[in-house]
Amino acid sequence: MISRLALLALILIPVSAFSGTTPIAKPTPPARPSNVSVVRVNSTIQAYDFFRPWTKKNPFSRRGLGVLIEGGKVLVTAELVGNHTYVELEKAATAEKSTAVVERVDYESNLAIVRPADPAFLDGMKPLPLDSGARVGDRASVLQLEANGEIAETPGTLTSITLAGYPMDNMGLLVFRLSAPLQQRDGSFTLPAVREGRLLGLLMRYDARSQTADIIPPAVILHFLADPGSGKDARFPRAGLAFAPTRDPQLRRYLGLTQPGGVYVSDVLPGGSAKKAGITQGDVILAVNGHPIDQDGNYDDKEFGRIGFSHITNTASYPGDIATFKIFRKGDVIEVPVTLEAKDQKTALSESFVMDEAPKYVILGGLVFLELSRAFLQEWGGDWVKEAPQRLVYHDAFQQEFPADRGKVVFLSQVLPSPDSVGYERLENLIVRKLNGREIKSLADLSEAAKHPIDGFQKIEFEEDPGQIFLDAGSIEKNSQRLQSEYALPALQRL
Numbered sequence: 001m002i003s004r005l006a007l008l009a010l011i012l013i014p015v016s017a018f019s020g021t022t023p024i025a026k027p028t029p030p031a032r033p034s035n036v037s038v039v040r041v042n043s044t045i046q047a048y049d050f051f052r053p054w055t056k057k058n059p060f061s062r063r064g065l066g067v068l069i070e071g072g073k074v075l076v077t078a079e080l081v082g083n084h085t086y087v088e089l090e091k092a093a094t095a096e097k098s099t100a101v102v103e104r105v106d107y108e109s110n111l112a113i114v115r116p117a118d119p120a121f122l123d124g125m126k127p128l129p130l131d132s133g134a135r136v137g138d139r140a141s142v143l144q145l146e147a148n149g150e151i152a153e154t155p156g157t158l159t160s161i162t163l164a165g166y167p168m169d170n171m172g173l174l175v176f177r178l179s180a181p182l183q184q185r186d187g188s189f190t191l192p193a194v195r196e197g198r199l200l201g202l203l204m205r206y207d208a209r210s211q212t213a214d215i216i217p218p219a220v221i222l223h224f225l226a227d228p229g230s231g232k233d234a235r236f237p238r239a240g241l242a243f244a245p246t247r248d249p250q251l252r253r254y255l256g257l258t259q260p261g262g263v264y265v266s267d268v269l270p271g272g273s274a275k276k277a278g279i280t281q282g283d284v285i286l287a288v289n290g291h292p293i294d295q296d297g298n299y300d301d302k303e304f305g306r307i308g309f310s311h312i313t314n315t316a317s318y319p320g321d322i323a324t325f326k327i328f329r330k331g332d333v334i335e336v337p338v339t340l341e342a343k344d345q346k347t348a349l350s351e352s353f354v355m356d357e358a359p360k361y362v363i364l365g366g367l368v369f370l371e372l373s374r375a376f377l378q379e380w381g382g383d384w385v386k387e388a389p390q391r392l393v394y395h396d397a398f399q400q401e402f403p404a405d406r407g408k409v410v411f412l413s414q415v416l417p418s419p420d421s422v423g424y425e426r427l428e429n430l431i432v433r434k435l436n437g438r439e440i441k442s443l444a445d446l447s448e449a450a451k452h453p454i455d456g457f458q459k460i461e462f463e464e465d466p467g468q469i470f471l472d473a474g475s476i477e478k479n480s481q482r483l484q485s486e487y488a489l490p491a492l493q494r495l
Contacts, residue, residue, distance in 0.1 A: 037128040038143060038151070038192060040090040041066040041076050041100075041114065047083040050376040051414070053359040053368075054489055059085065064190030065145065066114060067199055070127045075221065077190045077204050078105050078112045079167060082355045089116050092149035096121070107168040107353050108236050108343075110204050110216060111224045130218040131198035134158060136305070140178060140195040142203060142213065144185040156180025156193075156213070158200075163308045164214065167204060169343075169352040171236065172310050176201055176215040182208075219303075219315055226318065233319040237340035239310070240272020241265055241279060242400075246295045255284060256331055261294045262286045270404035273313075277338040279325065286333065287326035288312050313340055349399035349406055350374060360443045362493040364450055364458060365420035365476040366483060369432065371443055372396060372409035389429040391464070407441025412462070418483050420476050424469060434461040444495055 046059040066074040066089065074089065081087055087100045098116040105112040116122060134140075141153040156178045164175040178193060178200075191203040193215050201215035226234040243263040246252055251264065262284040268275045286292065288309045291299040298306045313323050319342045327334050345351050351373040359376075362369045370376060374396055380387040385397075395402075395409050412430045415421045432440045435449040436459050450458060453473035461468045484492055 036068075036093075036125045038065050038067055038092070038145075039074060039125075040064075040092055040145065041074070041080060041190070042088040042090060043081050043084050044086040045083050046085045048354075048359050050354075050359055050370070050373070050379050053361045053370065054491070054494070062189045065143065065192055066190070067192045067202070068122065068125050068127050069130070069199070069225075072119065072122055073103070073113045073115065073225075074100070075199075075202065076112050076114060077202055077216070078107045078110045078355075079204070080190045081105065081112050081114065082107065084356075087114055089114070089121065091121075092145050092151075095149075105356070106224055106234070106236075107355055108166065108171050109173060109220050109224050110166050110168060111202070111221065128192075128194070128197075128199045130221060131195050131200045132218060133303075134161075134176065134195060134200060134217075136161060138195060140193050140200050142178070142180050142182060143192050143194060144182070146185065152185060154180050154182050158195075159212070161217075161304045161307060163310055163314075166216075168355075169345075171238070171343075172308070172314060173236065174217050174219050174304070174307070174311055174315050176217045178203075178213045178215055179211055180213055181211050182206055182213065223315055223318070233342065235319055235342035236314055237317055237319045237321070237342050238269075238272065239274050239313040239323070239338060239340065240269035241274040242267040242269075243285065243297055245297065246284065255328070257284055257328060259286055259328065261292055262328060263293060263295065263297045267400065269400045270402070273338050273341045274325075276341075277325075277336050279327065279336055279338065280329075282329075284328040285309070285325055286328055289324055313338075349402055349409055350396040358494060360494055362443050362447050362450075362495070363416070363483070363489065364446075364492075365471045365479070366416040366418035367421060367424070367427075367460075367471070368413050368416065369410055369443060369446055370413045372411060376413070391431065392429060395431075405441075407445075408443070410440045410443055410446055412460075416483070416487055418486075419479055420471055420483075427466075427469075431463040432460060433463050435459070443493075447493055447495060 041064050043062045044059055045062060046056050049055050049057050062080055064080045066076045069075050081102050088097055089100045090097045098118045098121040100114045100116050103113045103115050136158055138158045140158055141155050144152045146152050158176055159179045160177040162175055163172045166173055193200040201217045203213045204216055205214040224234055226232040244266045246262055246264050265281055265283040268279055268281055289312055293299055293309050297308050299309050301307050317340050321340050323338045323340055325336045325338055327336050354373050354375045360371055372392055377384045377388040377396060410432045412427055414428050415425050417425055435446050436452050436454050438449040440446050456473055458471040458473050
């Protein structure tokens with residue numbers, strides 16, 4: 001029988017003493033961020049009610065994760081802090097908190113930067129560097145927080161690198177798609193994805209059925225973080241055109257196109273970059289900045305592989321940059337320099353989003369007038385494309401088909417019962433064409449036109465039935481204070 005002492009000696013003998021080889025080193029686990037790289041972000045949201053634009057909806061809270069990056073900045077998605085009234089940072093491990101301010105937000109790229117009111121709050125935290133060189137098939141992890149502050153990592157696989165619409169504006173920007181079986185955990189609204197200890201991006205969408213996450217990648221983040229001092233405009237430009245594939249051999253014969261690739265320009269946005277440069281409907285784009293374009297609009301990117309050429313114009317370029325388009329036009333091949341410009345949301349016929357500001361309105365004798373925006377249409381819920389007034393949906397969806405000088409769509413959204421609106425109570429969602437003979441292209445136009453009644457009446461002309469209506473201007477003025485008091489209106493207009 002072996003004594004206890006001998007048994008102990010046997011247990012302590014290294015494996016190499018038996019095998020005559022050196023010990024086998026354990027594989028080094030991939031670098032992972034500690035919980036000092038991420039913070040909870042608690043955001044109180046209160047949006048305006050676009051059905052009653054003088055009021056706000058009930059507040060609610062969102063909780064997500066922010067990532068500390070270089071420069072003492074905490075990176076989050078714009079959705080996490082949109083329409084915020086209060087933002088707070090919280091260290092998960094210690095529950096230490098600090099109020100925060102939103103330093104910058106870009107709703108097109110769905111990114112925002114927040115800073116703690118107390119800079120010392122970030123002391124001891126470790127910035128997370130941005131990843132580079134990710135490829136399809138790479139392994140990555142999505143970070144979440146357990147209730148006790150510990151990081152939970154869910155492994156996943158990068159399945160595709162593509163262009164896809166972003167939530168607010170549906171602008172096509174670069175997206176990483178990650179397959180990962182995520183579970184609902186504390187602070188899951190915004191989540192970071194990491195690869196080998198670096199930030200792969202921020203999760204902005206997750207489909208639980210397919211277990212697929214859409215990630216805002218480093219290329220988009222770097223564009224958003226562009227330093228204005230460097231002369232770069234951090235907004236995202238657009239070419240301002242739509243295109244169709246040229247796989248149909250009959251279309252290629254009709255066009256006289258003998259080149260192997262190219263896409264057909266099906267539409268050019270009025271006032272957009274391509275329009276100003278002289279690109280027209282019917283042109284065929286053969287290459288952009290020297291990159292040949294295939295029949296589906298893709299090119300070989302040295303970093304991301306085969307992706308849509310819109311990546312060149314939307315993410316890889318900045319406003320003011322010149323993109324050279326190689327164009328096939330009626331048998332000739334020409335080069336067209338296009339100075340890329342960012343979309344001005346404020347001049348759009350229908351704004352894609354109205355965030356962090358009160359919506360405009362004008363109330364005239366109980367008639368409530370608004371400017372069309374997607375935020376108004378979205379008040380009809382997730383199926384707003386079908387449920388919202390179809391004429392207004394059409395103007396929002398096909399606004400590029402209207403002349404560049406069309407201006408805003410001003411419409412009568414509803415009628416508040418009053419002595420001046422008797423008989424008109426059922427009118428709603430009618431587009432205003434003229435007021436008192438003046439063409440209306442904005443609420444400012446409507447407010448100004450209302451100062452000039454015709455023979456003592458406000459004459460309102462619509463694009464639809466009933467065509468036109470009349471309101472007694474003197475009676476409107478007389479009853480204005482009563483109307484404001486009865487409906488608790490802070491003002492009869494906000495411009």
